[in-house]
Amino acid sequence: MKASRRGLLLGAGALTAAGTAARSASPVAAQDVDWLQQTLERFAAFGVKAAGGSGDNQSGVWLEGEMSALGFRCERQMFDVPYAQVRTATLQVGDQRAEVFAQAIVSTTGAGGLSGPLVRADAPGGLAGAIALVVLPARRWVSTAEPLIARALADAFERDAAAVVLVTSGPTGEAIGLNVSVAKPPFPKPVAILAPKDADPFVAAAARGESARLVIDAQVGERPAFNLIARLDRGAAKTLIVTTPRSGWFTCAAERGAGVAVWLSAARQLAAAKPGVNLEFVATSGHEYIYLGGEEYLAHHAPKPDRTHMWVHIGASAAARDWHELAIGLRPLPSPDAQRVLTATPEVIEKTRAAFAGISGLEAVYPADKAHAGGELVNVIQAGYAPAIGLYGGHRYFHTPRDDMRCVSGELVAPVAAAFQAVIAATLP
Known part of the structure; x- marks a missing residue:
């Protein structure tokens, strides 16, 4: 910065x-x-x-x-x-498509998005090329610095995930935006928040390892x-x-x-x-x-x-x-x-x-x-x-x-x- x-x-x-x-x-x-x-x-x-x-x-x-x-x-x-003027932020598997929240500090995919198998991040093995799905336990989430979130993101990227999608399970079913520090390096690859109310078909698709496409198309900067x-x-x-x-x-x-x-x-x-x-x-x-x-x-x-x-x-x-x-x-x-x-x-x-x-x-x-x-x-x-x-x-x-x-x-x-x-x-x- x-x-x-x-x-x-x-x-x-x-x-x-x-x-x-x-x-x-x-x-x-x-x-x-x-x-x-x-x-x-x-x-x-x-x-x-x-x-x-x-x-x-x-x-x-x-x-x-x-x-x-x-x-x-x-x-x-x-x-x-930092800021991101988001044009499109979506996750799609087959006919299932949901809006996602582009988590700051935003790393983009470009207008074409990125594709790969959607895989539960808690599954064993590597995640090379995959879109890792992290389903958080129910809580009133606040920040990416919270230990459970920080560990999940670090683990997914260490296992070479192409992107991470967090399901911020909470009391409303809505996507929960997470505070983030500018004092630390930004995420190396895209991170998105999927609302729990929209998550069920994607959780099922991740269990099967189906192909997904994540789009985070945005103008970013300061x-x-x-x-x-x-x-x-x-x-x-x-x-x-x-x-x-x-x-x-x-x-x-x-x-x-x-x-x-x-x-x-x-x-x-x-x-x-x-x-x-x-x-x-x-x-x-x-x-x-x-x-x-x-x-x-x-x-x-x-x-x-x-x-x-x-x-x-x-x-x-x-x-x-x-x-x-x-x-x-x-x-x-x-x-x-x-x-x-x-x-x-x-x-x-x-x-x-x-x-x-x-x-x-x-x-x-x-x-x-x-x-x-x-x-x-x-x-x-x-x-x-x-x-x-x-x-x-x-x-x-x-x-x-x-x-x-x-x-x-x-x-x-x-x-x-x-x-x-x-x-x-x-x-x-």
Whole structure:
């Protein structure tokens, strides 16, 4: 990957009065729930949020305008990310044809595709010239760095497979896009994700070793992306940092939208409250490349630990809908998915527990250490920042094309937004 473009471009905007939000985890006013709903819908409407693409960039520009209107000075921290403009991505055996997700960092087959026997990767023997099919066990998958996936890919390519197709078995039947690091060499040959709902005929064909054709025809390369850095300088000795990622493989309505709404609501409240700390709110891109934007901000722009009051990270699936898993399929619930984790450093863990008491999945606040912390907060803690608070999670439609507005609502986000505002207020001088 070529050197990052790390220039800082100054944003602009007029000042307006900031709205107020709840200061505690008490019930949130109807107008605040409505505002959160509108914020979620606006974010979802930008479409696919792949880093550096139109949806990611448009959401960044929108947030820049919102933050400028609150009085924040906005900058864009530029860096390069891989991309793939996919024209065709399919797997075919005989008359059976399915769309696949071209897994980043994308290696293409060309328009003509590649053909070879479709073979289960767990079968003994060599895989020379074969398209290896890896059927993963059911899980809410996140990354190619997960040991089972990493081992399966390494094994298939060591056995000379021409390509690998992963079946990301999970709770929805949808293909699950996987985060990937740019710090490691890309896959030597094409890798695709096949949705479990489409997999049965291909699993049967692989058992027979039938011939298959994989097509991943795409324009690939690098393009610029940007972190939005919004600062409100109060002339204080220390700065409160609040971060949230905004990019991801698909629309990310709940995965990213919930965090963006919590982040923006906190900015509105703090701009009006005028606390005795500087404010730095950061919406990062490049998250799907295993925290690339977060690493760029941490390495090149973040205030030093001794100049930081606290770091608050609002990660994935902050407030996503839960679903019943029934024989007839998934059915939506009015309650939140509890598969979300909150961690805090010792200085603020009790205040965090008090603020999030009674919020499912977040009331069990864990120590922010290597065993419990997740997402970008891992790097933040390793860099010596404390106090620090971080949330991460993975709802049922996490990293799938169907993470849309069915998966999130203002009612689900409101208590989480109020709790974050409460714990921040409890730590302010």
